[in-house]
Each structure stands twice: as structure tokens, then as C-alpha cells.
Amino acid sequence: MEPLSWLEILTRAAQQLLPVWIALALTFGLSIRFKRRLGLYGKLFDSRVGMIGFAIVMFWLFTAIFADWIVTHDALSQVSRMRNVVPGTPLPDPRDAYPYYLLGGDSLARDVFSRMVMGAREVLRIAPFAAMISFMIGISLGLPAGYFGGKMDTTLSFGANLVLAFPVILLFFLLVAPEIQQTPIPRAMAGFLFLVPILFATVLLNSRFFTQPAKRNLYVGVVLVVGAWAYAGLVFNADPVGLWSMSPNLLNVFVAVVFVNAPTVFRIVRGITLDIKSRDYVAAAQTRGEGPWYIMLWEILPNARGPLIVDFCLRIGYTTILLGTLGFFGLGVSPESPDWGSTINAGRRLLTVYPHPALVPALSLMSLVLGLNLLADGLREESLKD
Amino acid sequence: MLLFLFRRIGLMLVTAFCLTLIVFTLTNLPAKLETLAKTQAGSRMTDEEVERWIVNNGYGTPMLQRYGEWLGVLPGWTREEADGTIRGRCVDRHEDPQRAGTRCGILQGDWGFSTRFREEVATVVGARLGATGLLMMWVLIVMIPMALIVGVLAGVREGSRMDRSLSTFAIASTATPEYVSGVVLIALLASSTIGLSPLLVGWGWIEGPVLFQGNARSALDDITLSNFTLPVLTVALYGMGYIARITRASMTEVMTQQYIRTARLKGVSFPAIVMRHALRNALIAPFTVIMLQIPWLLNGVVITEVLFSYPGFGWTLYEAAVNNDIELLLASSVVAVVVVLVTQLISDIGYVYLNPRIRIS
Numbered sequence: 095m096e097p098l099s100w101l102e103i104l105t106r107a108a109q110q111l112l113p114v115w116i117a118l119a120l121t122f123g124l125s126i127r128f129k130r131r132l133g134l135y136g137k138l139f140d141s142r143v144g145m146i147g148f149a150i151v152m153f154w155l156f157t158a159i160f161a162d163w164i165v166t167h168d169a170l171s172q173v174s175r176m177r178n179v180v181p182g183t184p185l186p187d188p189r190d191a192y193p194y195y196l197l198g199g200d201s202l203a204r205d206v207f208s209r210m211v212m213g214a215r216e217v218l219r220i221a222p223f224a225a226m227i228s229f230m231i232g233i234s235l236g237l238p239a240g241y242f243g244g245k246m247d248t249t250l251s252f253g254a255n256l257v258l259a260f261p262v263i264l265l266f267f268l269l270v271a272p273e274i275q276q277t278p279i280p281r282a283m284a285g286f287l288f289l290v291p292i293l294f295a296t297v298l299l300n301s302r303f304f305t306q307p308a309k310r311n312l313y314v315g316v317v318l319v320v321g322a323w324a325y326a327g328l329v330f331n332a333d334p335v336g337l338w339s340m341s342p343n344l345l346n347v348f349v350a351v352v353f354v355n356a357p358t359v360f361r362i363v364r365g366i367t368l369d370i371k372s373r374d375y376v377a378a379a380q381t382r383g384e385g386p387w388y389i390m391l392w393e394i395l396p397n398a399r400g401p402l403i404v405d406f407c408l409r410i411g412y413t414t415i416l417l418g419t420l421g422f423f424g425l426g427v428s429p430e431s432p433d434w435g436s437t438i439n440a441g442r443r444l445l446t447v448y449p450h451p452a453l454v455p456a457l458s459l460m461s462l463v464l465g466l467n468l469l470a471d472g473l474r475e476e477s478l479k480d
Numbered sequence: 481m482l483l484f485l486f487r488r489i490g491l492m493l494v495t496a497f498c499l500t501l502i503v504f505t506l507t508n509l510p511a512k513l514e515t516l517a518k519t520q521a522g523s524r525m526t527d528e529e530v531e532r533w534i535v536n537n538g539y540g541t542p543m544l545q546r547y548g549e550w551l552g553v554l555p556g557w558t559r560e561e562a563d564g565t566i567r568g569r570c571v572d573r574h575e576d577p578q579r580a581g582t583r584c585g586i587l588q589g590d591w592g593f594s595t596r597f598r599e600e601v602a603t604v605v606g607a608r609l610g611a612t613g614l615l616m617m618w619v620l621i622v623m624i625p626m627a628l629i630v631g632v633l634a635g636v637r638e639g640s641r642m643d644r645s646l647s648t649f650a651i652a653s654t655a656t657p658e659y660v661s662g663v664v665l666i667a668l669l670a671s672s673t674i675g676l677s678p679l680l681v682g683w684g685w686i687e688g689p690v691l692f693q694g695n696a697r698s699a700l701d702d703i704t705l706s707n708f709t710l711p712v713l714t715v716a717l718y719g720m721g722y723i724a725r726i727t728r729a730s731m732t733e734v735m736t737q738q739y740i741r742t743a744r745l746k747g748v749s750f751p752a753i754v755m756r757h758a759l760r761n762a763l764i765a766p767f768t769v770i771m772l773q774i775p776w777l778l779n780g781v782v783i784t785e786v787l788f789s790y791p792g793f794g795w796t797l798y799e800a801a802v803n804n805d806i807e808l809l810l811a812s813s814v815v816a817v818v819v820v821l822v823t824q825l826i827s828d829i830g831y832v833y834l835n836p837r838i839r840i841s
Contacts, residue, residue: 273514274509
């Protein structure tokens with residue numbers, strides 16, 4: 095068979111991505127139709143930059159979700175005589191398999207296109223989740239530090255600055271290593287890091303509903319049960335049902351990324367809290383006799399949401415970059431893993447001769463981060479308009 | 481002011497102490513020491529041999545005691561071998577065991593011995609820092625003017641087409657980490673089979689096979705445009721976008737001020753307003769950001785130096801981390817802390833000088 099031309103490659107790739115296009119069209123159609131009723135999310139569709147960013151992010155999100163239908167080959171399987179082949183090369187003996195390597199083959203004769211698609215799944219499985227946990231920790235520690243001030247603020251700020259004074263890469267090399275996984279350090283850190291979201295949700299609901307014990311007991315009870323279930327699965331790998339689980343490798347990566355991100359979030363939240371706590375509505379809540387946690391979580395936090403949402407988008411992008419860095423140095427991922435960072439690392443050795451195995455994941459990573467940054471920019475612009 | 485300086489230096493010492501303690505703990509875990517033993521004395525050692533190596537080389541004592549030895553507050557370990565020679569932390573590196581003092585740690589000015597490079601840590605770090613300093617100097621020379629120009633041009637007329645395109649460019653540059661831009665730049669400019677180089681060779685515009693080299697090792701002896709452009713560009717591109725965005729924000733804010741309007745109404749020409757009135761006030765914020773950006777660039781420097789195999793500080797840090805070179809890692813983290821806190825200090829002091837409304841109290 096003849097190798098494909100660039101136009102044919104693009105057409106075939108677009109064809110493979112069909113579920114993504116359908117999902118994107120549905121999302122955009124519905125969102126634009128109902129954008130007046132959707133609050134800040136709906137306003138996003140008034141800004142062109144925000145819409146472009148959102149489209150790119152959703153493209154990768156849907157690619158990750160529908161990855162099993164999109165891939166043309168198994169991301170790990172090797173086909174003989176397909177080593178380093180250029181994009182659009184036909185398979186020598188296709189039989190039932192897809193007859194082409196759309197974006198070429200890598201140095202181990204695996205399909206670059208399929209690895210790119212599976213890589214999106216690897217990245218999007220960790221990055222948003224890690225950013226979320228970092229945010230919960232940053233908020234849970236930053237609010238009291240800014241609100242109460244004093245000794246606690248000094249201690250927490252010193253701790254945050256201590257972590258920030260570390261070069262990130264040194265921290266990664268120290269925290270993400272096979273030797274560290276044998277020690278209880280990652281588990282202990284995970285034990286602390288995953289405890290914070292549960293405490294956060296409990297305090298959040300308790301401070302709001304403690305005057306209505308029946309409602310409070312129900313909500314807090316549900317949070318505690320679900321939290322304990324997830325906690326057992328994630329930290330001790332002991333979930334009876336098996337829904338929540340994390341391999342030691344993944345847990346280690348996760349803990350390291352959260353550990354690097356949380357101090358920055360802490361500083362942002364602390365700064366905003368210092369600013370907001372002198373507002374009139376906080377003073378009003380204080381005279382009303384509300385407890386400190388109610389004021390922090392139900393008066394200050396909702397009013398800090400604008401900058402926090404924007405930073406959340408940026409933080410997912412930064413987490414993606416950090417995950418890529420980890421992969422680039424071969425830390426914490428199995429060598430076969432299709433994640434973008436390690437694929438770039440694997441491809442860079444033959445970069446000047448066969449650029450496509452490294453370029454494809456590199457451009458994918460860049461486009462995802464760019465999409466998140468544009469999305470954040472659009473959100474910032476729209477939230478400033480109020 | 482003096483009190484402020486003293487407080488900051490005190491803080492720096494405390495931070496460095498905590499950080500080195502953490503690094504020391506994490507590099508001295510039993511499993512890590514085992515790895516070190518295997519890389520130093522052969523990978524096929526039995527468990528017993530590993531244990532003997534650890535004890536023989538002074539890693540067997542309690543961790544805090546070894547940290548004290550490294551600091552120089554506790555005397556270094558010594559032991560008499562079966563054949564009568566004396567070995568020890570301080571003795572090993574001196575010709576004459578009598579002349580070596582009992583304590584040899586950083587308080588005595590001794591940074592230890594690098595197991596990876598088999599050299600004094602101070603020599604290794606000094607030489608590598610020099611190389612990275614050169615890289616950083618060129619990065620700053622390229623990055624700062626570029627960022628300021630982009631930021632000022634975008635901020636002069638908010639919302640114009642120029643602003644839109646330059647802002648998008650700035651966002652794109654912050655979204656491109658070094659390992660992506662480096663790979664793209666190498667593929668585009670340093671490959672003899674694809675990208676620009678074969679085209680240029682075909683047209684007879686360049687002599688060699690490639691426009692720029694994808695390997696910067698030769699830059700150690702002689703920095704040329706060909707071997708240093710790509711690493712410098714790679715680091716500068718990522719750092720540039722953020723400074724440009726801050727400059728833009730600060731410029732747009734200044735351009736809405738009353739005194740700018742007054743100057744316009746008085747009939748001062750637009751370029752004169754920008755150069756004389758706006759720029760000076762708009763550059764206060766970027767100055768602080770540039771200083772704070774320097775330690776952040778250090779990460780990029782590690783990636784870039786590894787990618788282009790340029791043996792600078794970042795590359796050394798990488799090698800030390802991969803080989804668990806304890807004393808080199810400790811020295812590197814001290815250097816990193818000093819860089820972070822000194823740049824913070826400079827940015828604080830510079831901010832006061834540039835903006836007389838603020839006082840350090």
C-alpha cells in the first residue's frame with residue numbers, strides 16, 4: 095500500500111476523533127443555547143479567547159474519555175518493521191488491525207497516534223485531581239492563617255516558604271524514587287494530604303448547618319462515610335469494592351505534585367483572606383455572632399471565588415507541566431507509560447533524525463496547557479466585568 | 481534598614497538549616513545508602529558487602545550525628561583499619577592525617593567530597609555555577625528586553641489588535657515548558673533532515689549541515705552563536721511570557737492615570753508620553769517579578785542543561801540527584817536557597833528604591 099499524504103492523514107485522524115467532535119458540538123450547542131442561565135460558565139461564551147481555550151481543553155478531555163474508541167492500535171503493542179516510520183506509513187501485514195500508523199511509529203515500533211491519545215488519559219487522570227487536592231489544602235490552611243494571623247500564620251507561612259525555596263526538580267528527585275516508595279514517607283504524606291479534604295468538607299457543612307442537627311448529621315455523615323471509603327482505598331489501598339485505588343507509583347507522583355502546588359495556593363488564599371477580612375460583611379457576620387469557621391468558609395471563601403477559579407485553571411496547566419517534567423526525568427512512571435512527558439524523553443534521543451515521536455506529545459502538552467491558560471484568561475476577563 | 485537586613489539573613493540561615501536537614505534525611509534513607517554503595521563499589525554486591533561498605537565509609541552512625549559532622553559541629557568519624565592506617569571523614573582527604581583537624585564541615589569551610597565527580601564539592605559547584613551564570617546572563621540579556629518590549633507594546637493601547645496578538649503570544653510562551661520548546665526548537669533548527677536547516681543548506685545560505693547545534697557541550701570552551709542560541713532561547717521563552725504579562729498589566733494601569741491624560745491634553749506627543757511619563761512608573765512591578773523569576777528559572781535551567789547536555793549547575797544537580805551524591809546535593813540545595821532568598825531581598829530593596837512611597841519598617 096502507498097503511504098498516506100498529509101491531507102489523508104488529517105482526514106483519517108479526524109475520522110478517528112469522531113466521538114470527540116460530536117461531544118464538542120453537543121457541549122457548545124447546549125452551552126450557547128442556555129448561556130444566559132449558566133452564570134460565570136455561560137459568560138465564558140461571550141469571550142472569544144475563553145471559548146477557544148474551553149474548546150481546546152474539552153477536546154483533550156473528551157479525547158481522554160473516549161480514548162478506547164479513538165485509538166487505532168494498542169498503545170503498548172509493537173509491530174515489526176514499523177520502527178521510527180514516518181507518519182502515514184501502512185502496516186506491512188495489517189490483517190484485522192488498522193492499516194496505517196497515522197502519526198508514525200516510535201523507536202520501539204509503537205503507534206504514536208494511539209500513544210498520544212492514551213497519554214491524554216494519563217495526564218487528565220492526575221492533573222485536575224491533584225490541582226483540586228492542592229486547592230483544598232491551600233484553602234484549609236490559608237483561610238485560618240489569614241484570618242487569625244499570629245503564631246499560626248508565622249509558622250504556616252514559614253513552612254510554605256520553605257517548600258517554595260526548594261528547587262522543584264530537587265524535591266521531585268528526593269520524593270519520587272523507587273527507594274522512597276519502600277519507606278512509609280509517601281503513605282504518611284498521602285495520609286495527611288487526603289485527610290484535609292475530608293476535614294474541609296466536614297467543617298464546611300458543620301459550620302453551616304450546626305443549628306439544624308438533623309440536616310447536619312445527615313450531610314456530615316454522608317461526607318464521612320464516602321470520605322472514609324475513598325481514604326481507605328487511596329491511602330491504604332484497602333477499598334473493599336475496589337473503586338478507589340492508586341498504585342504506589344501513582345500515589346508517589348500525586349503526593350509530590352500536591353506537595354509542590356499547595357504552598358502557592360496557600361499564599362494566594364492567605365493574601366485574599368487578609369484583604370477580604372476587613373470588609374463590612376465580615377464585620378457584620380462577626381457582630382451577628384457567627385463562628386470563625388462559618389465566616390471563613392461561608393463569607394470569605396465565596397467572595398474569593400473569582401481569583402481562585404482563574405488560578406485553578408492555571409494550576410491544572412502548571413500541574414500538567416510538572417507531570418511532564420516528572421516524565422521527562424523518568425521519575426515515578428513505568429517506562430512503558432504513554433504519558434506525554436516520558437514519551438518526549440524517549441523521543442528526544444533520535445530527535446534530529448526522527449522528530450515525530452517527540453514532537454507529537456510535545457505539541458499535545460503545549461496545546462492542553464495553552465487551552466487552560468486561555469480559558470483562565472477568558473474567565474478572568476469575564477469575572478472582572480461584573 | 482540594617483535590622484531588616486539582619487532579620488532577612490537570619491531567616492535565610494534558618495531556612496537553609498531546615499532544608500539541608502530535610503535533604504539530608506531523604507538522601508540518607510537506608511535504601512538510598514544501599515543504592516549509593518552499589519553505584520560506588522559495584523552493582524553485584526551482596527547484602528553483607530553493602531552493609532560493610534556503609535559502615536566502612538562512615539555512613540553507619542546515627543543520622544543526626546552525621547548531619548552534625550557535615551555541619552562541622554561534631555568531630556568527623558575516624559577509624560583505625562586492620563593494617564594500621566587511619567581512615568576518617570577529615571583524614572581521607574588530607575595527605576597528612578595529623579594535619580587534618582578533628583572537625584571538617586561547612587562551618588570550617590569544607591563542603592565535602594562529591595562521590596559522583598570524585599572531586600571536592602566546592603570545586604565542582606564553583607565551576608558549574610560559573611557555567612550556569614554565563615547561561616543565565618545571556619538568558620536575561622535576551623529575555624528582559626524582549627519581555628518588556630512585548631509587554632509595553634501590548635499595554636500601550638489596551639484592547640487593540642496589537643494587544644490581542646502580543647498577549648496571546650505571551651500566554652503561549654508561558655504554556656510552553658522548556659522540554660517542549662527545546663524539542664520543537666531542536667527539530668526546527670538543529671536537524672539536518674527536517675526543519676529549516678536542509679532548506680537553508682539547499683539555498684546555499686549556511687555552510688555547515690545545521691543552522692544551530694542541538695548540543696551545547698562545546699559552549700564550555702567557546703560560546704558561539706551556533707551552540708548557545710538554542711539553550712538560551714529555550715530558557716528565555718518560558719520565562720518571558722510571565723514578565724510580559726505583568727508589564728502589560730502595569731502599563732495598562734499607568735496609561736489610565738490622570739497625569740497621562742493631563743500630558744495628552746497639554747499636547748505632548750504619544751511616544752513622548754510613553755517614554756517619559758508612563759514607562760518609569762510601569763516598570764516597577766516587572767522589576768520585582770524579574771528578580772523573583774530568577775530562582776524559578778533554575779528549574780528551567782536544569783531541564784535545558786540536561787536536554788542540551790550543557791554541564792552547568794542544573795546538570796550537576798541532576799547528576800547528583802540521580803547518583804544520590806549526598807554532599808553535592810546538600811551544597812546544591814544551599815546554593816538554591818541562597819539564590820531564592822537573595823533575589824527576594826534584592827527585589828524588596830529595589831522596590832523601595834523605585835517606589836519612594838513604600839518604606840521598609
